[in-house]
Amino acid sequence: MAPKAPxxxxxxxxxxxxxxxxxxxGASYTFIKLGIETIPPVTLIAGRTILAGAVLLVILxxxxxxxxxxRATWGRFTVQACLNSAIPFTLIAWAETSVDAGLAVILNSMTPVFTFLITALWVRHEATSHRKMAGVIIGLAGTTVIVGAQAFSHVGQELVGQLAxxxxxxxxxxxxxxxxxFKDLDPMVPAAGSLVSxxxxxxxxxxxxxRPWTLEPSSSSLLGLVGLALxxxxxxxxxxxxxxxxxxSVGATAQAYLRAPIGVxxxxxxxxxxxxxxxxxGLGCILVGVTLMTMPDRRPATLRAA
Incomplete structure (x- = not known):
């Protein structure tokens, strides 16, 4: 009993x-929507990363x-930056020029599903189960419902934005x-390093x-950028x-099933x-799928191992 208390x-x-x-x-999608009204996506995300990185460096x-x-650690920071900020931030910001913030957050809530698929098919550091596979199938079905409806209606920028x-x-x-x-580093160090990269x-x-010096951003876009960065x-x-x-990794991405309804x-x-x-x-399918994938296993041995 004593070890369980802390x-x-x-x-x-x-x-x-x-x-x-x-x-x-969840709030980031609304901040982005406000920002891109008068700030182009690449410049918005460049401002987002430099401001946020500077704040974290000051705190460190x-x-x-x-x-x-x-050099090796900064090389890893650069890879992390490509995967976690530079590429996905820009894709989402560009997508929101044609896609609603709520729809973007729903599609983005598929992160745990893709995390599990990459883990199971490539990294293989977690055991698969019928429950988790069912979650993957249901989650993918939810995404298909959302994107597929647009694909069958007409092919346009909205479909491309959803795929982005x-x-x-x-x-x-x-x-x-x-x-x-990055487990050997203080959590704020890879956060700052990847943002600076x-x-x-x-x-x-x-x-x-x-050419950002030619832009005339509105006050709401600037507030959106500040909220997005900080x-x-x-x-x-x-x-x-x-x-x-x-x-x-899977546990950390489980916030996606909370982020979806909050963002919407x-x-x-x-x-x-x-x-x-x-x-x-689609949201209902994704939430069910992610829940099936992330709920704790009932077996005591698995719980102790986790």
Whole structure:
């Protein structure tokens, strides 16, 4: 009985952080929608990564933690940046020029499904089960309902935007698995390193493509950028890398089934979005699928191993 006492509050803390991460990332889709009104996607995401990375670097400096200086670690940060910020952030921001924020968050909630598929088919560090496979099938069916309805109606930018969000979701799945390699570092270090690396990749593209000095962003877009950088990126990434260390890759991505309804609710309240019936059917399938994949195994041995 004595060893179990300290584990209970830790478990509550981790679940609270998971809920906080879901809320921060759920809000990001609305922040992006506000930002892209007057700021092009690449420049918006370049600003997002540099601001968030700078905030985390200042916090690390105040804590007395130094960033690694070896080339190998920064190479890993760059890979993580491609998977977790530079590519997926830009894909989602571009997609939201034609896709509602609520629909984007629903499609993006497929992250645990793709994490499990990559794990089972490639990395293979987790055992598969009939329940988890059923979750994968149901989750994929939900995505097919959402994207398929658009595909059969007409092929246009909205369909391409939806597929871009799915591509970003696959990147996030790879990032969750690759991020496990940073367990030896303080969670804020890979968060800051990957964001700085992402900014280094995006800023030159922004300067060439968007010429940001010619832009005239609105106050709402600037507020969206600040909220996106400080809350949905700097704070969220610090929590995310901690959860990867404590809950594992699949466990950390489980916040997707909380993020979906939160993100849809935020988009509906602040942006007045109304989703089509197929989106709600798809959301239901995705939530059921992710729940089946992430619910704890009933076997005591498995629980102890976890």
């Amino acid at each position: 584990q209970s509050p830790n478990y509550i803390v981790e679940l609270s952080l998971l809920a906080a991460l879901a809320t921060l990332w 400096l105040a804590r007395g933690i130094r960033m690694p200086r070896d 969000v799915v591509g970003a979701t696959i990147c996030y799945a790879g990032a969750a698995i690759f991020g496990k390699g 992402g900014a280094a990749l995006l800023i030159p593209v922004s300067l060439i493509v968007d 809350f949905s990126t700097a704070a969220a990434f610090a929590i995310y890398f901690r959860l990867i260390r404590t809950l594992g 609710a935020i988009g509906a309240y602040f942006l007045g979005e109304r989703l089509p019936p197929t989106a709600w059917i």
